[in-house]
Amino acid sequence: MxxxxxxxxxxxxGKMLGPERAPLQTTGVVGWxxxxxxxxVTDAILTAFGIIILALLVPPIVxxxxxxxxxxGNDRSVCATLGQGGIQPDEWSGxxxxxxGAYFKQFMFGTYxxxxxxxxxxxxxxxxxxxxxxxxxRVPHKGWNALAxxxxxxxxxxxxxxxxxxxxxxxxxxxxxxxMVTLIISFVGIGVSLPLGILLALGRRSQMPxxxxxCIAFIELIRGVPxxxxxxxASVMLPLFLPAGWTVDKLLRALVGVSIFASAYxxxxxxxxxxxxxxxxxxxxxxLGLSYWQKMRLVVMPQAIKLVIPGIVNTFIGMFKDTSxxxxxxxxxxxxxxxxxxxxxxxxxxxxPMTGLVFAGFVFWLFCFGMSRYSSFVERRLDTxxxx
Amino acid sequence: xxxxxxxxxxxxxxxxxxxYDPKVRxxxxxxxxxxxxxxxxxxxxxxxxxxLRRANISxxxxxxxxxxxxxxxxxxxxxxSDHSYLRALEVGFINTLLVAFVxxxxxxxxxxxxxxxxxxxxxxxxxxxxxxVEIFRNIPPLLVIFFWYVGVINVLPQVRASIELPLDVxxxxxxxxxxxxxxxxxxxxxxxxxxxxxxxxxxxxRWVSARQMATGKRFPVLPVVLALVIILPLIAFVLExxxxxxxxxxxxxxxxxxxxxxxxxxxxxxxxLSFYTASFIAEIVRAGIRGVAHGQSEAAxxxxxxxxxxxxxxxxxxxxxxxxxxxxxxxxxxxxxxSLAVAIGYADLVAVGGTILNQTGHSIEIVAIWMVVYVTIxxxxxxxxxxFNAKMALVER
Numbered sequence: 001m002x003x004x005x006x007x008x009x010x011x012x013x014g015k016m017l018g019p020e021r022a023p024l025q026t027t028g029v030v031g032w033x034x035x036x037x038x039x040x041v042t043d044a045i046l047t048a049f050g051i052i053i054l055a056l057l058v059p060p061i062v063x064x065x066x067x068x069x070x071x072x073g074n075d076r077s078v079c080a081t082l083g084q085g086g087i088q089p090d091e092w093s094g095x096x097x098x099x100x101g102a103y104f105k106q107f108m109f110g111t112y113x114x115x116x117x118x119x120x121x122x123x124x125x126x127x128x129x130x131x132x133x134x135x136x137x138r139v140p141h142k143g144w145n146a147l148a149x150x151x152x153x154x155x156x157x158x159x160x161x162x163x164x165x166x167x168x169x170x171x172x173x174x175x176x177x178x179x180m181v182t183l184i185i186s187f188v189g190i191g192v193s194l195p196l197g198i199l200l201a202l203g204r205r206s207q208m209p210x211x212x213x214x215c216i217a218f219i220e221l222i223r224g225v226p227x228x229x230x231x232x233x234a235s236v237m238l239p240l241f242l243p244a245g246w247t248v249d250k251l252l253r254a255l256v257g258v259s260i261f262a263s264a265y266x267x268x269x270x271x272x273x274x275x276x277x278x279x280x281x282x283x284x285x286x287x288l289g290l291s292y293w294q295k296m297r298l299v300v301m302p303q304a305i306k307l308v309i310p311g312i313v314n315t316f317i318g319m320f321k322d323t324s325x326x327x328x329x330x331x332x333x334x335x336x337x338x339x340x341x342x343x344x345x346x347x348x349x350x351x352x353p354m355t356g357l358v359f360a361g362f363v364f365w366l367f368c369f370g371m372s373r374y375s376s377f378v379e380r381r382l383d384t385x386x387x388x
Numbered sequence: 389x390x391x392x393x394x395x396x397x398x399x400x401x402x403x404x405x406x407x408y409d410p411k412v413r414x415x416x417x418x419x420x421x422x423x424x425x426x427x428x429x430x431x432x433x434x435x436x437x438x439x440l441r442r443a444n445i446s447x448x449x450x451x452x453x454x455x456x457x458x459x460x461x462x463x464x465x466x467x468x469s470d471h472s473y474l475r476a477l478e479v480g481f482i483n484t485l486l487v488a489f490v491x492x493x494x495x496x497x498x499x500x501x502x503x504x505x506x507x508x509x510x511x512x513x514x515x516x517x518x519x520x521v522e523i524f525r526n527i528p529p530l531l532v533i534f535f536w537y538v539g540v541i542n543v544l545p546q547v548r549a550s551i552e553l554p555l556d557v558x559x560x561x562x563x564x565x566x567x568x569x570x571x572x573x574x575x576x577x578x579x580x581x582x583x584x585x586x587x588x589x590x591x592x593x594r595w596v597s598a599r600q601m602a603t604g605k606r607f608p609v610l611p612v613v614l615a616l617v618i619i620l621p622l623i624a625f626v627l628e629x630x631x632x633x634x635x636x637x638x639x640x641x642x643x644x645x646x647x648x649x650x651x652x653x654x655x656x657x658x659x660x661l662s663f664y665t666a667s668f669i670a671e672i673v674r675a676g677i678r679g680v681a682h683g684q685s686e687a688a689x690x691x692x693x694x695x696x697x698x699x700x701x702x703x704x705x706x707x708x709x710x711x712x713x714x715x716x717x718x719x720x721x722x723x724x725x726x727s728l729a730v731a732i733g734y735a736d737l738v739a740v741g742g743t744i745l746n747q748t749g750h751s752i753e754i755v756a757i758w759m760v761v762y763v764t765i766x767x768x769x770x771x772x773x774x775x776f777n778a779k780m781a782l783v784e785r
Binding site: 036037039043046047049050051053054207208209210211214220221223224225226227228229232233236237239240241242243244317321322324325327328335339353354357358360361364365368369372 | 422432508509512513522528529530534538727728742751767
C-alpha cells in the first residue's frame with residue numbers, strides 16, 4: 001500500500017508551480033493606451049508619427065492665433081512690425097483680432113446704414129425664433145411653423161430689409177453685404193430650389209417624353225457646368241434677355257443664378273428618394289383612384305422626402321459654401337467683404353489678410369459643421385429600420 | 389342576382405369623354421409646354437437681338453480671330469499677347485485640364501490615406517484624420533484657395549533670398565523654379581521603348597495569370613515588369629546618344645532666368661482643390677470599406693487567406709463598387725471647382741474667357757463656349773468612370 005503512495009503518479013503534479021505573470025492590463029489608462037496607441041510596432045510608429053505632426057502644427061498655430069495675437073488697437077500700427085511702420089518687434093507674426101473687431105459690424109451687415117442696422121438684426125432674431133422650434137422634433141405644430149417660416153417670414157423680412165413702406169426708409173440692395181447677404185442668398189436658394197427641384201425630379205420621371213427630355217436637358221446642363229459660369233450668365237446675360245430699359249438688381253441676379261444651380265442638384269437628390277419608394281406605393285395610390293398630384297402629395301412625396309433629408313441638408317451645405325462665389329461677380333457677401341477690407345489703408349498689414357480669412361473660414365465652418373451635425377442627428381432619428 | 393351581374397358584365401362601359409383620357413391629356417400638356425417654351429425663347433431672342441443692336445455688338449464667333457492683347461501667367465503652348473483670342477482660350481483650356489488632372493491624382497492619394505486613416509485602430513491617427521475631414525469639408529473651397537494663396541505668398545521668401553532645394557530647384561514667392569527638360573530628336577524612341585515595355589508587361593501579367601489558372605504555379609511579376617519598364621527605355625536612351633538636356637534656372641540680379649516655373653497661383657489652386665476634395669474622397673473611401681460586410685473578411689480568414697491578401701483580393705474589389713459612383717461625382721466637382729481659378733488670376737478657361745468677355749462684350753458666345761467645354765469634359769469623365777464602374781460591377785450569374 002505504502003508503495004503505491006510513494007510511486008509518483010503520471011497525472012498529478014507533485015510540486016507547486018510559481019505564480020503566472022499577471023495578464024496584460026486591459027482596463028484603465030494603461031490598458032487604453034496599449035489597446036489604442038501601442039498595440040503593435042507599426043501602431044507605435046504611427047502614434048509617434050501622429051505626435052510629430054501635432055508637435056509641428058499645433059504650437060505654431062496656437063501661438064499665431066492666440067499667444068502672439070493682438071486683441072486691442074485702433075489702427076494698423078498694432079499689427080505691423082517696426083520695419084513695416086508699426087510697434088511690434090521685427091520677426092513678429094500673429095493674428096490681428098483688433099482688425100476683425102473694428103470691422104465686425106461690416107462683416108455682418110456690409111454697408112447697411114448704421115442707424116438702420118436694427119432692421120437686419122430684428123430679421124435675424126425672427127429667423128432664429130422661427131427656425132429653432134422647426135428643428136427640434138418634439139415641438140408640435142410643424143405645419144404652421146413651416147408656413148410662418150417659408151411664407152410669412154420672407155415677406156416680413158423683405159419689408160424690413162428693403163423698407164420703402166410703412167414709413168421705413170428705403171435701403172438699396174447695393175449697400176447690403178456681409179454675412180447678411182450670405183444668409184439671404186442661402187435662404188432664398190433653398191426656398192426656391194426645393195419646390196423647383198421637386199418639380200424637376202417629377203418631370204424627369206414623367207411619362208410625357210417632351211417634359212422628360214426638357215427636365216433631363218436642364219438638369220444635366222446645369223450640373224455639367226461650374227457655378228461661376230451660371231453666375232456669369234445671370235449677371236451678364238440676364239440684362240440682355242430682358243427688354244431694353246429693364247434693369248435687374250445685382251442681388252436678384254445672384255439669387256437667380258444660385259437658385260437655378262441649386263435646383264438642378266436638388267432635383268437629383270429628390271429623384272433618388274422617388275426611386276427608393278417601392279412601386280407598390282405608386283400602384284396602391286393608383287388603385288385608390290387618386291389623381292397624379294394627389295398621389296404625389298399624399299403618398300409618394302412624404303416617403304421620398306423623408307428618405308432624402310440628409311441629402312437635402314448636404315445639398316444645402318454645398319449651396320451655403322457656394323454662396324461665397326457671388327463675391328466674384330462683385331456682390332459683397334461675407335468673404336467679399338473680408339476681401340474688400342484688405343485694401344483699407346487704416347488696417348493693411350501683412351497679417352490682416354490671413355486674420356480676415358481665418359475669421360471668415362471660422363464663421364463658414366461653424367454654420368456648415370452645425371448643419372452637418374444636425375443632418376446626422378436626423379439621419380439617426382429616421383434610421384429606425386436597420387438597427388441591430 | 390346572378391342575372392344582374394351578368395347584365396353588368398355585358399353592358400359596355402360608358403365611353404369616357406376624351407377630356408379624361410390620360411393619353412390625350414398628356415399630348416395636350418406637352419403641346420402646351422412646347423408652345424410656352426417657343427414663345428419664351430422667341431421673346432428672349434428678340435430682346436437679345438434688340439439689345440445687341442443697341443449696344444452695337446456683332447454676334448457670331450468671328451471675333452475669336454482678333455488679337456488678344458493680354459498676357460497670360462502660365463501657358464504650356466506658345467502664347468503671347470499677339471496671338472488670337474482663340475489661342476488664348478486654348479491656353480486656358482489646357483491650364484484647366486492640367487490643374488484638374490493633377491488635382492484629381494493628388495486628391496485621390498490624400499483622400500485614400502485620410503480615409504483609411506480614419507478607420508485605423510490607432511486612436512491618434514483616426515482622430516487626426518477626422519479633424520482633417522471636418523475642417524476641410526466645412527469651409528468653402530474659394531476661401532481655401534485664398535488661404536493658400538495668401539499663405540504661400542506670405543511664407544515664401546523674396547526672389548533674392550530663394551530657398552535652394554537639391555537638383556537646382558528654387559523656391560520663392562514667385563513660385564517654384566525647376567530645371568526644364570529639353571527633349572532632343574531621338575527622345576521619341578525612348579518614349580516608344582517605354583510604350584513597348586508597358587505593352588510587354590501587360591502581356592506578361594496575362595500570361596502569368598493564365599499559367600496560374602492552368603497549373604497553379606505562380607511566376608514572379610513585379611521584378612519582370614520593373615526590369616522591362618526601366619531597362620528598355622534606358623537602352624533606347626543610351627543608344628540614341630542621351631537626347632535629353634536641362635535648362636537650369638540661374639539667379640540673376642532681380643529674377644531667376646531660364647528653367648521652368650510653377651506659379652503661386654497654380655500651386656495654391658492645386659493645393660486648395662486637392663485638400664478640399666480629398667476630405668470628401670476620404671469619407672467616400674471610409675464608407676466604401678465599411679460597407680463591405682464583415683463576414684467577407686471573416687470568411688477569407690477562415691479559408692486561411694493572409695490579411696494583406698484579404699484586403700487586396702476580398703475587401704478592396706467589393707469596396708470599389710461602392711466607392712466609384714460617388715467618387716465620379718467628386719472628380720466632376722473638382723473639375724468644375726477649378727473654375728475658381730478666376731478669383732486668384734490663374735489663367736484657366738473661365739479666367740481667360742472672363743477677360744475676353746470684358747474686352748469684347750461677346751457674352752453669349754463666351755458663355756456658350758464655357759458650357760460646351762465643361763459639359764463635354766463632364767460627360768467624358770462620367771463616361772470613363774461608368775466604363776470603369778461597369779468593369780468593376782458585380783457580375784451576377
